[in-house]
Amino acid sequence: MKLPKYSLGMGDRFAQEGVFQLEAIRRAAEAGVHVAPVWNKSHREHVITGTQPADVRAEADAAVRARVYREPYFVDADHVRLDTVEAFLAPSDFFTLDVADFIGAEAPEEDRRRLVERCERWAGRVPIPGFEEPLEVTRETMEAAASKYLRAVQEAGRLYRYIRDRKPENGFITEVSLDETGEPQTPAELLLILAAVAEEGIAADTIAPRFPGRFNKGVDYVGDVARFAREFEQDVAVVTYAAGEFGLPESLKLSVHSGSDKFSIYGPMRRALRKFEAGIHLKTAGTTWLEELIGLAEAGGDGLALAKEVYRKARDRFDEMCAPYAAVIDVDPGALPSAQKVDCMSGPEYAASLRHDPTNPAYNPHFRQLLHVGFKVAAEMGERYLDVLRRHSDVVGRDVTENLYERHIRPLFLED
Numbered sequence: 001m002k003l004p005k006y007s008l009g010m011g012d013r014f015a016q017e018g019v020f021q022l023e024a025i026r027r028a029a030e031a032g033v034h035v036a037p038v039w040n041k042s043h044r045e046h047v048i049t050g051t052q053p054a055d056v057r058a059e060a061d062a063a064v065r066a067r068v069y070r071e072p073y074f075v076d077a078d079h080v081r082l083d084t085v086e087a088f089l090a091p092s093d094f095f096t097l098d099v100a101d102f103i104g105a106e107a108p109e110e111d112r113r114r115l116v117e118r119c120e121r122w123a124g125r126v127p128i129p130g131f132e133e134p135l136e137v138t139r140e141t142m143e144a145a146a147s148k149y150l151r152a153v154q155e156a157g158r159l160y161r162y163i164r165d166r167k168p169e170n171g172f173i174t175e176v177s178l179d180e181t182g183e184p185q186t187p188a189e190l191l192l193i194l195a196a197v198a199e200e201g202i203a204a205d206t207i208a209p210r211f212p213g214r215f216n217k218g219v220d221y222v223g224d225v226a227r228f229a230r231e232f233e234q235d236v237a238v239v240t241y242a243a244g245e246f247g248l249p250e251s252l253k254l255s256v257h258s259g260s261d262k263f264s265i266y267g268p269m270r271r272a273l274r275k276f277e278a279g280i281h282l283k284t285a286g287t288t289w290l291e292e293l294i295g296l297a298e299a300g301g302d303g304l305a306l307a308k309e310v311y312r313k314a315r316d317r318f319d320e321m322c323a324p325y326a327a328v329i330d331v332d333p334g335a336l337p338s339a340q341k342v343d344c345m346s347g348p349e350y351a352a353s354l355r356h357d358p359t360n361p362a363y364n365p366h367f368r369q370l371l372h373v374g375f376k377v378a379a380e381m382g383e384r385y386l387d388v389l390r391r392h393s394d395v396v397g398r399d400v401t402e403n404l405y406e407r408h409i410r411p412l413f414l415e416d
């Protein structure tokens with residue numbers, strides 16, 4: 001099983017938008033770029049929405065059948081760990097191994113020493129193709145990286161082998177994810193992490209590092225764009241180099257989590273990918289759920305009333321909604337509109353506050369982020385939410401497709 005060069009991780013909290021997401025992929029192909037769809041949902045999202053991993057498989061298969069889609073597609077067990085992997089084994093063919101909790105835990109001294117010895121030949125200045133200056137890797141960098149990351153890679157190895165022993169030979173895609181941690185990894189650390197991944201025997205197809213800057217849910221990148229651009233390009237070079245050097249799968253590529261809505265960095269990313277002819281996996285999970293609310297607001301009537309109710313309840317339960325996502329959102333309660341104000345909004349006003357159009361003065365990133373994490377409210381409405389959603393699927397579906405294609409696929413893969 002091989003992951004195509006470009007792939008897009010898509011989330012669909014309520015399993016209603018698969019065909020509309022696939023329509024964005026079809027439009028991309030029509031415009032000349034093949035992007036493989038990957039439907040992902042994490043254990044945490046399953047718990048909140050009351051679904052099972054098998055439901056995501058059912059939705060993906062149904063969407064693909066309905067659209068007579070004949071290219072590869074995948075179902076991703078997102079941020080899976082040993083204690084949550086079981087229910088994902090059968091329905092998933094893409095596993096995002098989340099080992100961020102083990103960053104900083106020390107591997108046995110002997111293992112660390114062995115890794116540093118194996119990497120000794122890269123000590124000094126590594127001439128990585130595409131780097132103006134060789135990458136500086138001292139013995140101290142190696143020892144520090146082994147201390148900080150080896151244990152996490154070993155855990156990824158355990159999880160990888162657990163899955164491999166239970167899936168058909170070559171039957172799944174492997175992603176190693178280190179993104180849910182406070183400190184970004186430098187390109188030199190990434191090189192050593194990949195050396196450890198190869199040593200551990202993990203046939204990694206993608207690696208998701210923590211990049212510099214903030215990747216908040218549903219809003220643009222926050223940070224130094226020039227620094228991100230520089231390090232991202234270096235990371236692409238390191239990954240390309242490591243694949244050949246360490247015998248990792250040739251198609252190894254970077255994965256960018258919380259990758260939706262990062263408009264200010266898609267340009268630099270696109271240029272780096274072109275320069276190295278490299279691939280990318282972009283996870284855009286939560287953005288589709290927000291398009292559902294936008295579509296419902298635009299539909300007016302019961303759709304708008306429901307969108308307002310979701311906001312009112314999410315605002316009332318602010319702490320509860322935000323707590324699980326505290327590390328990946330920045331919501332200023334003072335910048336949120338009052339429930340009364342939202343109740344008086346027209347459909348187009350609600351949609352304009354929520355839709356991610358930075359040029360529109362009505363757009364409110366705080367409103368957007370709170371609703372992003374507020375899907376639990378809609379999940380609790382159950383059939384009542386789904387009924388209204390299905391009634392307005394034409395408006396909602398159009399928004400879902402347009403958002404993925406116009407605001408994500410086009411700027412990242414097609415523009416210039």
Ligand SMILES: [Zn+2]
Pocket residue numbers: 079177179180257258
């Ligand atoms: Zn992640």
